[in-house]
Amino acid sequence: MPELERILQKITLVILDMDGVIYRGNRPIEGAARAVAFLRGLGKKVVFLTNNSENSRAYYVQKLRRMEIPVGEKDVITSGQIAADYIRRRDPQAKVFVIGGEGLVEEISSAGLRLVPPEKAAYLVVGIDQSLTYEKLKDGLRALLSGAKFIATNLDRVYPTEHGFLPGAGAIVAALERSSGRRPDVVIGKPSPHMILYVLRSLRTKPGETVIIGDQIETDIKAGKRTGLFTILVLSGVATEEDVRKIKGTKNAPDCVLGSLAEVVR
């Protein structure tokens, strides 16, 4: 694995996607915790990233700790948090209507943004919402037809759980796109660069010293390519060996492919 060696020598920061890399649903992926400890033992900073905006950072801290990966809130980055940060930097008092989980609502509130009814919103933020109802779609459409900026935390079509694939935020965004005739003005999650740029900025780290490790070509690897990171694809989640064959030699081919995160350990 000379490519892996070369990457590990050059980098100081490891950005780890969580779903399909550390766990599938609530089941840890074998060897992931040991691999994180190994990377930290080499002196690398490890940051945990997720496109999923359903839960707060505190939730992921607990989840990773249960899987024997010690972390603090600063080590976890969610698309909900970066959506809140994106809006706050433009308008610290912004009026926001949210379709999303409790974690997203929490991130929006704790950023100091104001939660308002749809017709008063300057921003509509849409993420995965397991409590989605027709009423919420109606409200979202009303916000969009009233001119609210359309922010998607991510466009994931599905997300993998131990019970199979469930509809992702992309499905909810699609319903609003179709009815409003509008596309999101901003997409926060991978493959958009917002989350990675946030990490690089806040840790003052350069792309050339950073690797992203993820299980999806369309999100993780693309986002890494766009921001100039090293990229490692693991086959413990969505991407398959066939996907790797298809992408070989193209601009989205990862620098390195591993069966799972466990293989970073020598």
Add this chain to the structure above:
Amino acid sequence: MPELERILQKITLVILDMDGVIYRGNRPIEGAARAVAFLRGLGKKVVFLTNNSENSRAYYVQKLRRMEIPVGEKDVITSGQIAADYIRRRDPQAKVFVIGGEGLVEEISSAGLRLVPPEKAAYLVVGIDQSLTYEKLKDGLRALLSGAKFIATNLDRVYPTEHGFLPGAGAIVAALERSSGRRPDVVIGKPSPHMILYVLRSLRTKPGETVIIGDQIETDIKAGKRTGLFTILVLSGVATEEDVRKIKGTKNAPDCVLGSLAEVVR
């Protein structure tokens, strides 16, 4: 209005779209009831059609009667009814999972089809569902990933009510399309020809003796053009004068444009 005269002379059957032609939401459009009486007075058969699958035929019979338009169930055609008919003619015992309103469920059951859990369904039928939840999207995705045929009652992006535009069946279909990566195998509602062909077949009437009157170019007029009917656009619903200007001289231009249905009365 020589074109209107010419059409009225040639036709024996009038297919009337309801939403935006007879009423908007629960408000009757002025002169619509008198126009229906006038057409019947000329000896024309009048049939009422809706892409909306939420309600049963019985519901529309009551609604039209309240607006002083006497009708029976045989005069009303809904996309839900034609979806049920479409499946029944292929498999009279078909196992079906429904995302839709009570009217759609009623049409599916009364056609003798069997309502089953998503993973057992040979057909997934999707219509507008004001009780939509994330659970239903999850079930719909499960049915599609298990290989169920994907039937959309219609693809309307929105529907107009007295309270503004609400998300249509097309929004729910879009969420399932995005998450499953599949498109509907069959779309029943206009602009698809299924509903019109059903009417022509059951009344043994030729396209050249039939006119469709509707308020939407993309659904009513297109469906009429595809099936070789005369087409009249009314401007009492979705389509505007600007839409008419845009479409002038193209293959989707209606044969005749009226301000509202009231103008058919001489």
